[in-house]
Amino acid sequence: MKRCVLIARVSTDRQEQQGLSIEDMQLPRLREYAQENDFIVAKEFPFSESADQKVRNEFLASLDYVKKNEIDAVLVFRVDRITRNYRDASVIEDLIKDNAKEFHFVDRRLVLHKYSESSSWDDWALDVFLAKRDINRLRGYGLATKNTKLKKGEAPGYVPMGYENSGEGRNKTVVVVEEKAEYAKKIFEWYANNDYSARQIVDRLKKDYDFSYSHSSVYNHIRNQFFIGLMYDQQADMHYPHNYDLFIDEDLFYKANARLNASSHTRKKTSSKGTYQGLIKCAECGRTLSPDPKKGKYFYYRCVNKDRPHKIKAPEQAHLDKMIVDILKDIKINDKALGRIRTILERSIESNSYDIAKIKKNLNKQVEEQDTMIKNAVKDRAKYGDDGITMKELQNIRHEATAKKNELMNKLSALARVENDKFDESLSLLELVNKGSELYQLANRDEKREMLKLVFSNFTWDGNSLDFNLLEPFNLMFECKQSKVWLRGKDSNLRPNG
Ligand SMILES: [Zn+2]
Numbered sequence: 001m002k003r004c005v006l007i008a009r010v011s012t013d014r015q016e017q018q019g020l021s022i023e024d025m026q027l028p029r030l031r032e033y034a035q036e037n038d039f040i041v042a043k044e045f046p047f048s049e050s051a052d053q054k055v056r057n058e059f060l061a062s063l064d065y066v067k068k069n070e071i072d073a074v075l076v077f078r079v080d081r082i083t084r085n086y087r088d089a090s091v092i093e094d095l096i097k098d099n100a101k102e103f104h105f106v107d108r109r110l111v112l113h114k115y116s117e118s119s120s121w122d123d124w125a126l127d128v129f130l131a132k133r134d135i136n137r138l139r140g141y142g143l144a145t146k147n148t149k150l151k152k153g154e155a156p157g158y159v160p161m162g163y164e165n166s167g168e169g170r171n172k173t174v175v176v177v178e179e180k181a182e183y184a185k186k187i188f189e190w191y192a193n194n195d196y197s198a199r200q201i202v203d204r205l206k207k208d209y210d211f212s213y214s215h216s217s218v219y220n221h222i223r224n225q226f227f228i229g230l231m232y233d234q235q236a237d238m239h240y241p242h243n244y245d246l247f248i249d250e251d252l253f254y255k256a257n258a259r260l261n262a263s264s265h266t267r268k269k270t271s272s273k274g275t276y277q278g279l280i281k282c283a284e285c286g287r288t289l290s291p292d293p294k295k296g297k298y299f300y301y302r303c304v305n306k307d308r309p310h311k312i313k314a315p316e317q318a319h320l321d322k323m324i325v326d327i328l329k330d331i332k333i334n335d336k337a338l339g340r341i342r343t344i345l346e347r348s349i350e351s352n353s354y355d356i357a358k359i360k361k362n363l364n365k366q367v368e369e370q371d372t373m374i375k376n377a378v379k380d381r382a383k384y385g386d387d388g389i390t391m392k393e394l395q396n397i398r399h400e401a402t403a404k405k406n407e408l409m410n411k412l413s414a415l416a417r418v419e420n421d422k423f424d425e426s427l428s429l430l431e432l433v434n435k436g437s438e439l440y441q442l443a444n445r446d447e448k449r450e451m452l453k454l455v456f457s458n459f460t461w462d463g464n465s466l467d468f469n470l471l472e473p474f475n476l477m478f479e480c481k482q483s484k485v486w487l488r489g490k491d492s493n494l495r496p497n498g
Contacts, residue, residue: 002072004039004104006030007062009047009055009081018414022046025359026077033075033106042071056088063091066101073102079110079124080131089128125472130429150233153243160184160224161213162247174244181247183209187221188248192256222256233442274299275448276320276459283462284310291317301461312463321440323466324452328436331455331474360412367408370401433474 008026010017020026027046034041045062047055066074074095076082082103083089095101102113110123149156159165159174162184166175183205190196190204198218205211213221225232227248230239274291281288282303289301292314299317303310377397380388389397432439432454440451455474460467469475 001038001040003042003070004034004073004075005042005062005066005071006034006044006075007047007059007082008045008077009059010049011084012049017048018411020077020081021411022048024363024411026081029077029106030075033104037104039073039075042069059088060091063095067095067099071101073104075104075106078105078107079127083128083131086128122473126429129471129473150231150240153241155226155231155242155244160226161221163226163244174242176245176247183211184221184227185248185252187213187218188227188252188256191218191222192252192259195259219260222260228253274301274317275445276301276317276452279449279452280315280320280459280461280466282312283460283467284312289314289461312461315461315466320466321448325437325440327468328440328455331433331436331470363408363412367405370405370408374398374401429473 006027008022008030010020010022010026023046027044031041033039043065045059045065047059047062049055063074065071074082083092092103096103096112096116097114100114102111104111105127108123108127110120110127112120112124155163155165155174162176162181163174164177164180165172167173186208187201187205190201191198196204198215201218202213202215205213225239226242227246228250229241229244229246231242232239274293276289277291278288280301282305285303285305285308287303287305290304292300292302294300300314301317301320302314303312374397377389377394381391381394432451436451436455440448443451455471456468457471458467458469
């Protein structure tokens with residue numbers, strides 16, 4: 001019989017600790033799998049991270065144990081229990097390829113061994129990617145819905161002072177908050193009618209309303225056309241009308257802006273932080289290109305190697321944007337990869353519903369037990385009075401049973417949430433691949449950088465073209481005949497031409 005170890009892990013995330021509980025969920029499931037498949041369990045490694053203690057070292061020690069002992073297989077609930085980053089993933093790949101260990105991911109019935117088919121490795125690559133969780137943060141930005149929202153006249157996120165997001169789901173809207181709207185309006189009045197400086201406005205806000213606002217916020221506030229019914233989308237350089245109530249008089253708005261435009265504070269500063277800062281290397285010397293903001297809206301990336309001067313044409317930010325968009329357009333899911341993701345999604349529904357149903361049943365049973373305990377205590381009290389059970393004892397029992405019951409109910413709902421998140425991550429990946437180029441165009445600087453780091457690595461610029469690596473799993477999906485990983489970017493026809 002084969003010998004195995006069980007590895008179970010939860011992070012500090014409270015939801016994860018409840019929903020993917022080591023004791024309630026992971027270990028029982030792994031033990032069951034071991035039994036079904038005739039494994040001898042040599043050792044169990046449960047890891048629960050606390051806020052002040054990361055368990056990565058202990059975790060690596062457990063893999064070391066596997067390496068050095070007569071262990072054939074490692075059983076894990078699913079890929080994200082064992083790898084949170086590419087470093088861990090490669091340690092595991094080494095164990096499989098160099099040390100001939102097997103890894104069984106129980107939830108998807110994915111087994112990896114030295115002779116696994118490439119489709120299994122592709123499944124693994126996708127799961128490793130999803131385990132990184134960054135993708136969920138992207139979804140959090142709501143990039144995908146931003147455009148649709150703007151077109152429908154809805155604010156995609158941030159609303160200026162005086163407004164507030166309210167409601168949930170379909171009833172989500174933006175409302176005017178009276179108190180804040182009052183100071184939002186005062187700012188316009190002070191600036192337009194009283195000739196206040198921004199500094200004076202900051203002080204007055206603090207004094208009258210105990211409200212802290214920065215100097216530059218005051219200018220941005222006055223410029224913000226949301227107050228006259230328009231939302232500005234910087235990426236598209238477009239204005240969209242919104243549907244919400246207005247409380248600033250249009251004349252007042254324009255009067256304040258006229259004063260602002262006449263003053264010297266209005267010149268828009270080019271951000272000194274470029275989108276591609278630190279991300280592109282010079283092909284000649286390997287140095288990172290430095291952003292060089294020029295007057296106006298141009299933003300070049302130059303190699304400033306003083307020891308070894310060489311001239312390569314500096315790419316301009318807008319052209320880099322265009323190149324990235326073109327690459328992202330090329331990242332289309334091929335049918336094979338699409339089929340694979342579908343299968344993964346379907347399998348995850350099946351296996352999850354199997355596991356969840358089982359755990360739910362167990363938890364529900366425990367809830368019932370608590371109920372029965374209370375009922376019986378009440379019966380005893382009714383039948384025998386103080387001889388059966390005292391009032392105090394009855395209260396205690398009820399108290400404890402209710403607390404226990406609440407805890408169980410929390411576990412049940414956390415379980416459902418964790419599983420939903422997992423599913424959503426897979427869908428987000430599909431969305432990212434399908435709409436990557438559109439999302440990129442809508443994204444702001446930070447969002448762009450997140451996307452770049454998620455999809456690409458090793459950008460190099462040689463004066464004409466951008467070389468790059470695609471990270472897994474995008475390299476599996478890129479439609480390109482020559483090479484899967486290392487691809488030549490678009491050529492010199494994208495250079496600035498005047
Ligand atoms: Zn250089």
